[in-house]
């Protein structure tokens with residue numbers, strides 16, 4: 001078996017049998033996915049126990065979570081924020097140890113008392129802690145798609161070599177996982193899967209023309225029609241880079257190539273993705289767009305548990321529409337297809353240049369339509385090489401950030 005996400009015989013998880021609660025580390029606890037994860041955990045206090053919570057520098061929100069869930073550890077990646085948190089924890093007499101930096105994140109991703117790690121840090125910053133969880137053989141609940149996009153083969157190798165489990169949280173990938181046969185690790189041909197239909201809402205500018213796209217503000221880009229998410233992924237949804245990153249993510253998770261993944265615009269976001277089989281069957285997963293469904297699914301898998309998500313009312317939905325994506329108005333999706341086909345460090349370069357371009361756009365220093373220009377220029381200036389080690393991937397990430405930043409500076413000169 002070359003490719004393995006989850007090791008049979010599929011273990012029972014989530015203390016459904018009355019044993020000790022399953023220990024969970026939530027990386028990126030203060031973000032959109034982190035908060036939804038704690039909401040699900042809060043519904044099942046007998047099954048799950050929070051071992052560690054992390055944030056970049058949101059002290060107040062993390063402390064509030066700390067008072068409620070009483071973790072053994074909290075990590076603030078920022079050292080000043082960690083000092084502030086320590087002062088509060090000491091004065092309130094909480095029995096929580098405060099750690100900081102990337103080492104702190106890696107430590108809590110690999111603690112012995114942690115069974116599951118929610119990887120919900122945004123961007124490349126999540127790579128090393130997610131890899132640490134893989135190396136420690138944990139069940140990884142993967143929301144941080146950028147980590148897999150950057151380091152695909154290395155990540156999958158660590159999961160396989162250390163008998164970790166990789167369960168997708170991204171709603172599309174979770175839907176694909178649910179629509180796949182359990183033994184898809186044998187390869188898509190072996191299990192009769194012809195292709196994956198990756199759905200996309202089309203974002204807030206699905207019907208906007210080129211002139212309108214030039215005038216988009218950060219607030220408009222962050223106002224997604226169906227999902228409430230962090231600012232970076234909201235902009236990615238608006239440019240459709242999110243679907244591009246998801247295309248690459250799907251290749252690694254399901255051991256396939258971009259030509260077997262078709263992006264389908266589905267504005268209602270009710271079908272979360274589909275799998276098409278050689279006998280003509282198409283299996284789909286549907287649901288109200290709320291990330292607590294994939295989170296609860298992956299935490300409880302192979303069982304099921306409640307998530308607090310509103311039931312899907314098909315009469316309310318009434319219709320499901322589908323469209324072909326427009327790669328001219330949304331060049332980020334084309335760039336991701338190209339980077340996926342090129343392979344090696346190209347996806348890491350694409351990802352890093354995109355992170356810089358989105359940051360600059362959110363800071364008001366570039367326009368919305370500059371985002372694909374920054375990414376394409378960076379991809380053209382740098383040469384992709386085989387992604388054989390973490391150092392090579394991190395070097396490509398660094399070089400792409402510098403190149404993208406220099407290009408943006410030049411635009412204003």
Ligand code: NAD
Pocket residue numbers: 027028029030031032033034054055056057058077119120121122123125143144145146169170171227228229230231232233291
């Ligand atoms: P968010 O911006 O709301 O939260 C990000 C979290 O990461 C916060 O807790 C923040 O403190 C932490 N963080 C940010 N930078 C950090 C750094 N340098 N070091 C350590 N921690 C850092 O983001 P989100 O919307 O929750 O998304 C998280 C991840 O999940 C992203 O990779 C995103 O693509 C993915 N995802 C999100 C959704 C969604 O609905 N929000 C859906 C699918 C996938």
Ligand code: MG
Pocket residue numbers: 170171172246
């Ligand atoms: Mg998604």
